Amino acid sequence: MLDTLLASLSGSLFFKKLLGTVLILVIGVLVIRIIMKLISAALEKSHLEKAAHSLITSLAQAAMYILLFLIAASQMGIDVSSIVALASVLTLALSLALQNMVSNLIGGFVILYTHPFHSGDYVEIAGQGGTVKEITMTYTVLATFDNRIISIPNSAVSAAQIVNYSSAETRRVDLTVSASYDAPTQKVIDALVLAGTVDNALLDPAPRAVIKEYGDSAIGYNLWVWVKPEDYWGVYFQVNQRIKDIFDQQGIEMTYPHLNVHLDQIKKAGGQ
The missing domain is CATH 2.30.30.60 (SH3 type barrels.)
Known part of the structure; x- marks a missing residue:
C-alpha cells in the first residue's frame, strides 16, 4: 500500500514537471516569435546593411532558443551547469578549428559597424x-x-x-596629355578645356587644364574634369576621344619620345 502511494506521488510529481516544461516551451516559443518580429521591424528602420539583418536575427533567435532549452531542462530537474560547461568546451574547440571563419565573421562585424x-x-x-x-x-x-x-x-x-570612389558626391577625371613645343600653350589649354566640356561634366567646378611639366620632347598638360561618381567612366572615355579629335582639328601635334641623330662627316688627314 505504501509503495503504491509513493509511486503515485512520484508519478504525479513527474507529470507536474513535464506539464510545467511543456507550458514553458509553448509560452517561450510564442515570446521568441514576438521578439523576433520586433527585432526585424527595428532592423528594417535601421541603416544597417541587409547582410547584417539575417546575421543579427539568426544569432538572436539561436541565443533565445538556447536560453529556453536551459530553462526547460532546469524545470525538469536536469543540472544545467554540466550542459553549460560542455557547451563551453565545444565552443572553444569549434572556434579553434574554424579560426579563419571566425576571423572573417569578426571582419564582417567590423565592416558592417564602421561602414x-x-x-x-x-x-x-x-x-x-x-x-x-x-x-x-x-x-x-x-x-x-x-x-x-x-x-x-x-x-x-x-x-x-x-x-x-563613391562616398563623395563628385569625382575628378585626371588626364595627362603631351603636346609639341611648337604649339602655343594657351591654345593647347583652351583645346583641352573644350575637350573636357561634355554633357555629363560638371560646370562647378568647371573643366580646367594646366601645364604639368616641360619634357625632353614635349610639354605635359593635365586636364581635370569633375563628374558625378556614376558618370566617371563614360566621361573618361568620351573626353579621351575628344582630345585627339580636337587636336587634329586645330593642328596641335601630340608628340611622342623621339631621338634625333646628327651624322657629321669627319675629313681624314690629307684632304681625303
Missing part, C-alpha cells in the same frame, strides 16, 4: 577595384568593370586600405 562602403559603391580593396555587389558575413563580393566576380575574405578587407 567604409555600401552595396553599389565603386571601391578599391588591396589593389582590387570593382563595384560592391554583396557584403556577406564572411566575404565581400566585388564586380569588376569587365564583369569578373571577386570574393575577398572580410578579415582581409577589414585589415586592408580601402579607397571608396
Whole structure:
C-alpha cells in the first residue's frame, strides 16, 4: 500500500514537471516569435546593411532558443551547469578549428559597424577595384568593370586600405596629355578645356587644364574634369576621344619620345 502511494506521488510529481516544461516551451516559443518580429521591424528602420539583418536575427533567435532549452531542462530537474560547461568546451574547440571563419565573421562585424562602403559603391580593396555587389558575413563580393566576380575574405578587407570612389558626391577625371613645343600653350589649354566640356561634366567646378611639366620632347598638360561618381567612366572615355579629335582639328601635334641623330662627316688627314 505504501509503495503504491509513493509511486503515485512520484508519478504525479513527474507529470507536474513535464506539464510545467511543456507550458514553458509553448509560452517561450510564442515570446521568441514576438521578439523576433520586433527585432526585424527595428532592423528594417535601421541603416544597417541587409547582410547584417539575417546575421543579427539568426544569432538572436539561436541565443533565445538556447536560453529556453536551459530553462526547460532546469524545470525538469536536469543540472544545467554540466550542459553549460560542455557547451563551453565545444565552443572553444569549434572556434579553434574554424579560426579563419571566425576571423572573417569578426571582419564582417567590423565592416558592417564602421561602414567604409555600401552595396553599389565603386571601391578599391588591396589593389582590387570593382563595384560592391554583396557584403556577406564572411566575404565581400566585388564586380569588376569587365564583369569578373571577386570574393575577398572580410578579415582581409577589414585589415586592408580601402579607397571608396563613391562616398563623395563628385569625382575628378585626371588626364595627362603631351603636346609639341611648337604649339602655343594657351591654345593647347583652351583645346583641352573644350575637350573636357561634355554633357555629363560638371560646370562647378568647371573643366580646367594646366601645364604639368616641360619634357625632353614635349610639354605635359593635365586636364581635370569633375563628374558625378556614376558618370566617371563614360566621361573618361568620351573626353579621351575628344582630345585627339580636337587636336587634329586645330593642328596641335601630340608628340611622342623621339631621338634625333646628327651624322657629321669627319675629313681624314690629307684632304681625303
